[in-house]
Amino acid sequence: MEYPSDWAHKKGIRILGVEHGIASNVETLIHDPVYFVPGEIYSQVTNWEKIEGIEYGLEMDSYCFIHDTPELAFDIRAQGKELHVQGDISTIEKKTKDHRWALLGNVGLWYRHALKAQESKGIFSLHAAAIYNQDEDELFIIVGKAGSGKTVFLLEAISRGCQIFSTEMTYFKFSPEGVHFLRGALYDNIRIGSFVYDFPAVAEALKLDLPRVENPWDHKISVDLHALSSTRVELVNPTLSFVFPRIEKGIEQVKVKDITDPKEIARRLFDSASEKIGSTFLIYDSFPVGSLDTSDLAAKRWQAVERLVTGEKWAIKQAKSSLAGPKNCMEEIFK
Numbered sequence: 264m265e266y267p268s269d270w271a272h273k274k275g276i277r278i279l280g281v282e283h284g285i286a287s288n289v290e291t292l293i294h295d296p297v298y299f300v301p302g303e304i305y306s307q308v309t310n311w312e313k314i315e316g317i318e319y320g321l322e323m324d325s326y327c328f329i330h331d332t333p334e335l336a337f338d339i340r341a342q343g344k345e346l347h348v349q350g351d352i353s354t355i356e357k358k359t360k361d362h363r364w365a366l367l368g369n370v371g372l373w374y375r376h377a378l379k380a381q382e383s384k385g386i387f388s389l390h391a392a393a394i395y396n397q398d399e400d401e402l403f404i405i406v407g408k409a410g411s412g413k414t415v416f417l418l419e420a421i422s423r424g425c426q427i428f429s430t431e432m433t434y435f436k437f438s439p440e441g442v443h444f445l446r447g448a449l450y451d452n453i454r455i456g457s458f459v460y461d462f463p464a465v466a467e468a469l470k471l472d473l474p475r476v477e478n479p480w481d482h483k484i485s486v487d488l489h490a491l492s493s494t495r496v497e498l499v500n501p502t503l504s505f506v507f508p509r510i511e512k513g514i515e516q517v518k519v520k521d522i523t524d525p526k527e528i529a530r531r532l533f534d535s536a537s538e539k540i541g542s543t544f545l546i547y548d549s550f551p552v553g554s555l556d557t558s559d560l561a562a563k564r565w566q567a568v569e570r571l572v573t574g575e576k577w578a579i580k581q582a583k584s585s586l587a588g589p590k591n592c593m594e595e596i597f598k
Contacts, residue, residue, distance in 0.1 A: 325380035412510025
C-alpha cells in the first residue's frame with residue numbers, strides 16, 4: 264500500500280494540544296465539514312469540545328492517509344502514528360446510511376486512531392460522562408458503554424443543579440501537581456423520548472424545539488449543552504466519584520453497591536479506557552477492523568488508571584455500581 268507524498272488535499276487538526284494530519288487524493292473525502300461541525304449525530308463534536316484547524320505539517324502526532332482507489336479492495340493498515348486506508352471510499356461513503364461508523368464518523372476509525380495518538384502524549388480517555396458539582400469541587404465520572412445510561416445521569420444531574428463537564432468521553436492526564444481533567448464534548452446525541460417523557464424541564468431549560476416524530480424513542484438529536492456546562496475547562500485534583508450505571512425503565516427501588524477494592528475500580532476503568540482503542544468493530548457496517556492497541560500503550564494505560572484510583576493528591580469519595588430508573592439514578596450517589 265503506497266501513498267504519494269505530494270497530495271494536494273491535506274488538513275491539520277489540533278485537539279487537546281495533539282496535532283493530527285489527514286491527507287487524501289480526493290478533496291471531498293477530507294474537506295466535507297459535516298464530520299467536524301455541530302448539529303450532526305455523527306460529528307466529532309460529540310467526542311471533543313474544541314477541534315481547531317491548523318496547518319498540515321511534517322511533524323504531527325498522527326496521520327491518516329485516505330487513498331480513494333476504485334480498482335483496489337478496501338484495506339486498512341495501522342503503522343505507528345500512521346493510519347492508511349485504501350479502496351473505493353467515495354462510493355462506500357455515498358452508500359453508507361449510518362455515518363457514525365464511517366472512516367471520519369464519531370465512532371469510526373479515525374476517532375480511535377486519534378485517541379491512540381492522545382495516549383502517546385499522556386492524555387488518557389474513559390468512555391464516560393462527567394458531571395461537576397462546583398459547590399463540593401466533586402467530579403462524578405459516569406462510566407459505561409453505549410446504552411448504559413450515561414445520558415440519563417447527565418439529564419438528572421442538570422435537574423439537581425450540577426454542571427456538565429463532558430458528555431461522552433472523559434479525558435485526564437498527570438503532572439507533578441496531580442491529576443488534570445480536561446473538559447470534553449458538550450454536545451450529546453439524546454433520544455427525543457428522554458425529553459418528552461422523563462426530562463421535559465431540561466428540554467425547557469435548553470429551549471429545545473423538539474421535532475414531532477411517531478416514536479420519540481427511535482430518534483436522536485444532537486443537543487448543545489454549553490448553557491448548562493462547567494465554566495472551568497480544566498479541573499486539578501477534584502474529589503472523584505466513580506459510578507458504573509445500568510439504567511432500566513420501571514425500576515422504582517435503586518440498587519447501589521459500593522466498590523471498595525482499588526484493584527476492582529482500576530480494572531473497570533482500564534476496560535473503559537481500552538474500549539475504543541482495543542476493541543474490534545465494523546467500519547461502514549461492512550468491514551471488520553482489528554484492535555489498534557499495543558502492549559506498550561496498554562501497560563501505560565494500566566499504570567494511569569492504577570494511579571488515578573490511588574488518590575495521591577485528590578480524594579476518592581466513592582465508587583458504586585447502580586441499577587436504577589431514569590429519574591432516581593442519582594439517589595444514594597449525589598449526597
